[in-house]
Every structure is written in structure tokens, then in C-alpha cells.
Amino acid sequence: MIITSGLTLFGIGFGAAAILGVASKLLYVKEDPRIAQVEDLLPGANCGGCGYPGCSGCAAAIVAGTTSASTCIVADGDAISAIAAIMGQEVLDREPELAIRDCTGGTRADTAFHYEGVLDCRAAHQLYGGNKECPEGCLGLGSCVRACPFNAIEMGPNHLPIINPELCKACGNCVEACPRGVIHVAGMSARLLHLNQTTDCLAPCRQRCPAQINIPKYIEQIKAGDYDGAVMTIKERNPLLVTCGRVCPRPCETECRRQHVDSPVGINMLKRFVADRELHSGSRLSVPCAKETGKRVAVIGGGPAGLSCAYFLRRLGHSPTIFDAMPALGGQTRYGIPEYRLPKADLDWEIEGILSLGIEAKLNTRFGRDFTLESLKNEGYDAVFIGIGAWQASGMYAEGEDLDGVMGGIEFLTAHALGQKPATGNKVIVVGGGNTAIDAARTCVRLGAEVTLMYRRTRNEMPADVEEIDGAEDEGVQFKFLAAPARVIGDANGKATHLEYYEMELGEPDDSGRRRPVKKEGSEQRMEASLIIPAIGQKPDLTCLYENGDPENCPLETTRWKTIVADPNTFQTAIPGVFTAGDVFTGPDLVVSAIGDGRKAARSIHYHMTQGSVPVSETTQKTMIPYTLFDEVDLVKQKERGVMPHLCHGNEQTCTFHEVEGPLNEAQALAEADRCLRCGLLCYDKDMGPDTKTAEPTKRTR
């Protein structure tokens, strides 16, 4: 019986095998042998990360040409090269990508973590919208952790996911798992091209920064002692950090949430601290650039907008050439800002770093004289960026202002920076209330003159930085408020000797909200002057654009403020492929605005050259997000704001052109970084005292 059974089963098996054997000969289908070869090179993990059903599916797709040799997310470089060799393909380096978490957590994740029962971010998000407070932030339940096939994410102590860059393969599973879009996968180029979105977690400071620097992140890095990391975070948005660290008027600090507790965090001091560390370290951190694309861009103007645009284009893999009319790059950061605020050597160092990425600079080459848009096109440039700044001083509209001895603020500062030693005499009158006026006044003080600054409103209305005004006062600049120039009086040689001025009083507020100064009739008085410097305003000089000096022949549309018209979202002018940004587009503005807009223009140029059109998202953040602005910030202990050391004390002997302010030392910087509340949209770090657990966070918004 056993033998019969055995034989029968064996017989059936044998019969089936024989039939299959014959069938496999007869029904043989020729399969591409490369599939088996490729499959051998894949790890055999069948993880599905490639999007195909297992490694054999992936191999078949690679051979069918429907996907690339590098599709497998687990295979290492050698395997990929071997697969590419089988397929007759070439392996190009792909930019490394990494998952990034943008959410700063704060109290939000803590509250969210108490959800129990349906322990999943998506469930919480779908059933209850997740946490009731923040519409964007992390729910802290860790679905991303479970979604990651490579164990690259773990839940940190604050119930925020921490991504391990060593293990992350940028497969994007976490991105899909997260219902809040808190995690995204991005490489360097994608990060450089990203514009702040209203759905990003944007601390108030970061919303206000014209360059969109990730301020909370770099402060956090400083706090953790990662100074190089902080420098790289800033350089992802701003290549001129040594400059900005010195001259930026810090609009971000006006929005810093900490001001509702004591005073804003010294954001710019911290930037200067890390920038100066790199500056004095004797070496430069290496800035990565994407693979060469072979696209050439002409950048006209080597000021902050042009430098920033060229820097970002270079990092995106393009080859920019900067054309500048002056003998050195830097634009008004070099010629408009005096040495004592921004030492030329430091500026040189910073610009050298930008050029060393592989940017060509042609100096002493004036647009409109040495080359035109047409000639650039003929030379084969794929796009043009115009960032020629605003170099023309506005007049005082006073009689006699063209006399000898009257010199515009920016002209005076430029002449001084060029070493032309403009004659000041011993009595200088500077007219105006902005930073240029103060710069001119303080420069004249250093040149040994007695300086009076005349301004038509009061000190409270002066647009210049308070520190600058105080500095000028310390150094002996005299102020004459509520006075406006009437006419310039000259001697027989046509040389200005006196300025006649009216006394003013403040009337009704005007459009800008400031009270309008009104002339007191019959109040004319005279003041003696060897040099009169009107520093009332600046406008771009567009003559370079006109053919034969005729404004009628301008190829670009311009405004009555002499700025170029362009799309405010893409910075593209009426001529396709010609972009603009900086003062020539916005009118006189901050250095940091020019830097930010330079990057945005570089982004547009990149898309224009690679895709033909520039994508603009509807959620791009342009104004402050209202619900992120609080009136009160609870449960935070007061801490003294750091003070930058003064290197000069108002004494004429010490007030040389040496720098006036020094950087914080390390201990001060760490203390200042510690003041940062690490804000998110709605959340911020509180001082965790015993009573804070039960207290409700501030929810009032304005």
C-alpha cells in the first residue's frame, strides 16, 4: 500500500514535472537577459521604495526604460553604476536630498501628545483637525516614525520627529504620512528655490525678514554651539552676512515676539557673531553648488542685488558674469556706507568668497557705454539681470543748488570711498534725516569738520536708525530740527558760502502718517557753510538704458520715480529673459531687501532658463500672517538684551574710520541666543516653571 501510494504520488509529480519541462521548452518566451542581470544587482530586499512590486518589477522597469538605473533607493553607488553600465547609461551625480522637519513644536506638540486612543497623526487630523491651536504644526503622534522604512525618524524628547541624516534615503514615505506637511524632502536646489509659503511654519521674525532667512533655525544652531551650521543656514538665503551683520536695520527685530516680554532678540548681533567667526577663522566654509548647467547669465551691477543674484545662480549651477561700472564690486555697500560701519577689507573678503564659487566679474564696464542688452544677447547670454541700484541724489529744489560746494550725499560718500578726498572745509551742513545723511555727517566729523544736520521735522520723525542718530550726536554732530533749505548763497566765484533756511512747524499728518512740516513765513535765516550736502533721497540713473541719451528710446518701461517696471512676483521685465531687482526696481530700500529680491530674481531666471516659465504659488507669503502676531507673551522670564561693545566713545581722537561697533563675545552670543523663544506660527518656548504646566498659552491675536 505504502509503495503504491508513494509510486502514485511520485508518478503524478513526475508526470507534472515532465509536462512542465516539455512545456517550458515549447512555450519558451524569450526574455531580455538584462532583466536577470539587473535583478542580481538589486539588493533583493523587495522593500517597494522604488514604487515597483519588488526587485524583479523594478529590474523589468529599468530594462524597459520606464525608469532610471538609479531608481532603487537601497542600492549603493557601485550597484547603480553597474546597472547603468548594463543599460548603456551614464551615471550623473544627483543632488543629495534629505527629509527636513520645519515645525518648531513648542507647547503645541506637548498638548497634542496627550491624545490617546487613536494614536495616529492622520486619525487625529481627520477626526479633530489635530491640535486645536496651530493649523500647520506637528501633531507629535509619530506617524512619520512608523512610515519610515529605514528607521531614520524617531520621536525626540519634545515629541517632535528627529530625522537621522545618515539613515534617511529621501524616499518620501514620511512626507506622505504626515497630514500637516511638516516634513518635506528637499535637496539644496529645491531649498534655494523655495519662497516662504503661508503654510510653512514661519516665526514672526522670519516672516518679516526681507531675505526670508530661517532665523529661528540659525539661532537654535548657535544655541547648540553649531556656529558653522548657523552660517550655512544664513547663506542659504543671504550671501552677504558679514555686511548685513553690520548694517542691517533689522526689520525682523521689530516683529520679534520677545518684544512683548522685554526687548527683541538681538537677531542681527547673532548673525554678526557667526559671520565674524567665519571671517576671522582664517578659512571659509565651503558652499556647495549644483552641477554646471552651462547656462550663462549677465548680471549688470555688482551691488547687493547683483551679488546675491549671481551667488544664487551660481549655486543653482549656472554661470553668471557680473558687469560693474565701478572699480570694485559691492555697489552702495562699498561706496555708500562709510568704512567705520563696514570696513572695506571685510567687504572685500565677503565678495571674494562669492566670486570664488566661480563667478566672473568685469569691472569698470559701464552698461549703455561698453555694452548693451543687444550686445549681451549677441554674446550668447541666456538671461540678463539688471541691478544697477539708485545712484542719483535727489535735489533740494532750492535755488542755487548747482553752485560749487553743494554735493549730493551719495556723491559725497562715493567720492570719499574712491579716495578722492572731497574738500569739506570746516563748516558742513548736511540736509536730510535718513541714514545717508547721518553717514555723510559722521564722515565729515571724521574729516575734521564741524557738522550741522538740518532736518525739516523733529528727531522723532527721523527715518535713520536710532543708534546711528545717537552715534552722530555722541561724535559731536549738531542737529538743526524743523528747518528746511530755502536757497544756497554763493560768493562772486560761484562758490556756496551760506545756506538760507526756513523754520518749520509740524502740521497735519500726511499720507505717510508723519506730521507734515509747514514753512513759517518770514523766518528765513542764514547759516555759514563751506560744503552743503543734500541727502534727501536717491533715485536710479536710467540713462544707461536709453539709446542716444533719449528717454523715448528706452526699451523698458519705467516709472516716474525712475524705476524699472517688472512683474512684482517674477521680477521679469517686459523683455522676456531680462530681470531686475534691488533699488532700480523698488526705489531706495534696504540692503537686505536687495539681497532677498536678488535671490527671488535668480529663482525666476533659473525657472525661465530651465522650464520656460516661472511658477508662482498662491500661498506665497507676502505680508505678516495676522494670527501669528500676539499682544502678550505669557510665562517668559525677562532677560537683559545683549549690547554690542562700542569701540569708539565719541572722542574725536578715537573716532577714526575704524569700526565703531564690535561683535558679541561667545558667552554674550550664547546668552542672546538663549533669549530666543523659538517661535512657530502660534507656539513659542516658555520658561518651564512649576506653574507653567497648568497655565494656558497666550492665544490672543491681533
Add this chain to the structure above:
Amino acid sequence: MQEYFLLFISAIFVNNIVLAQYLGNCPFIGTSKNTGVAVGMGSAVVFVMVMATGLTWLVQDKLLVPLGLGYLQTLAFILVIAALVQFVEMFLKKMIPPLYKSLGIFLPLITTNCAVMGVALIVQREEFGLFKSMMFAMASGLGFMLALVLLAGIRERLAVRRLPVAMRGTPIGLIMAGLMSLAFFAFKGMI
């Protein structure tokens, strides 16, 4: 005629192979996420079920019974069905590539489908003749396909609904299968 009609109706509705007999649950849950896939899997099952039932009937009747080896039924059927599926796969790949492509990964899956085996064994237990067995196999296959397509339709809709995550995917699939099974019990009164 009426006998065959009743056999057909009862195999599809009353004794539905998945919903009443609880056979073939893994491919039922596994391939019912999408209607297109469900139709593919259903057709493959119908095809293989009919072939396998016919072949195993012959093996039983012509080989095992004469030799008095009825107790080897299960082992022998496994061998036969596995070899058959392999063969069908090769045949289709060579002869009808479009059909092979559309059945694709489902064919090998059927090797481990207990519904196929189940039908082959049921027809033996019921002592059906060859033709009747194949009719029954076809009807059971159609019943499987019907259940699969219905569940796929439900699950496609559920996939875009708000569901607690713990319920998503297989759990809700099983609950739905249970409810469908209850509904199918109503057919019990038909015959």
C-alpha cells in the same frame, strides 16, 4: 436543466465560496482594493477553477479510485493544481500575451488559493459527474468574482472616506466582508 440552474444559483449566491464557505479569504481581502484588479483576479480564478476541477476530477476518477488511494486526494490535488497553474502561466505567456499581461501577478497567487482546492474537493464530496463538476466550478468562480467586485467597490469608496486609522485597509475590509456575508445569508431562504 432545472438542476443545473439551481446548482448555478446556489453556487453563486447561496453557497458563495467566500461569503458562505469562507474559502479563499486571503486573495479576497488582498485583491479587493480596486475594481479593475478584482475583475482580473476574478476571471483568473474562474478560468483556473474550471480547469483544475476538471483535471482533478479525472485524476480522482481515473487514478486514485481505481488504485484505492482515495486518501491521497489532498496531496495529489495540490500537486496537480500547482502544476496546472504553472502550465497555464507558461501557455498564456507564449500564446495569449495580452491575457497573460492582464492576469499577470494573479495567476501565481491562485496556486495558494484554497477556494480552487476547495471546489475540487467539494465536487468529490458531492460525487458530481465531470460535466456537473465543471459547471459547479464555473459557478463558484463567478460567485468568487461577484463577491470580490462588490467588496472592491465598497473599499474603493471607503478609501476616500474619513476613517480612524486603526480601521483603515484590512480591518475595515474584514468588517465589510462580514457584513456582506450576513447579507448573503438571506439567500439561504431561496432554495
